[in-house]
Every structure is written in C-alpha cells, then in structure tokens.
Amino acid sequence: MEMHFIFSDKVVLLFDFWSVHSPAGMALSVLVVLLLAVLYENIKFGKVKLLHHALVNMSTSTSQQQETDQDSSSSESLPVSRPRLRWFLCHFGHSLIHIAQVVIGYFVMLAVMSYNTWIFLGVVLGSAVGYYLAYPLLSIG
Secondary structure, three states: OOOOOEOOOOEEOOOOOOEEOOHHHHHHHHHHHHHHHHHHHHHHHHHHHHHHHHHHHHHHHHHHHHHHHHHOOOOOOOOOHHHHHHHHHHHHHHHHHHHHHHHHHHHHHHHHOOOEHHHHHHHHHHHHHHHHHHHHHHHOO
16 A cells, blocks of 8 residues: 555445545545545534534523523422423434534545545545535525
8 A cells, every 4th residue: 555645546444345446436536535524524513503503492491491591580490390391302312413423524534545646635625615605605594
C-alpha cells in the first residue's frame, strides 16, 4: 500500500467489495465520498441546531412548570418526571445522531487514508459544499 498521495483510478475503499478499477468507477466513488462528506457536515450543523432548539424548549417548559406550580400550590400537581422524560428522550436522540456523525466521520477518514488524491479532493470538496449548504441553517429561526 502506498503511503503517499497518488493519482490513480485503482483503489479499494473501506470494504473489499468497494474495489475501483476504472475511471468511471473512480468518478462514482468520488461522488459517493463527496456526498458522505456533505452528509457529515449537515449532521454536524443539524446537531448544533437541535441542541439549541432543545435547550430553548427545555428552559421554556421548565419556567412554565414553575409558574403552574406556584399557581396551584394548594392542589395536587403532576410529578416532576415529565421534564426528566423529555430530557432523557432528547438526550437519547442526540446520542443516536452523534453515533451517526462519528460513524460517517470515520468512514470519510478511512476513505482519505486510501491515499488516493481523487478521493481526498472529493472529501475536501464535499466538506466545503456541506459547510456552504448547512451554515445558513444556523441563522434561520
């Protein structure tokens, strides 16, 4: 295995069955890796957006819960477990998204470690396109 970047249309990516032996196969592989990099960037920004949304909603629901507790202090109130359940489900969902981000990130890293320049350029371009597409989502809403 080469330990420096090479321009070649022959490479094995990630798995034995993903063996490229032609320029058309290389172009398709670069496209797939580019899309994986775009997906990685979108997941990264989506995670930030979801975390912000969850924190805003949790603080809003907590302040509303405190107001209703003060208004109905003499009557029986619901247990406090509902906000904990929402937090747990939110945290579980974020954990699953994080796992997907890590797995895709390692796939992209291993594709770059094939030391194929075309694959490397596909990852760089995919990361740039993904950042360009996802960054405006942070300012919306």
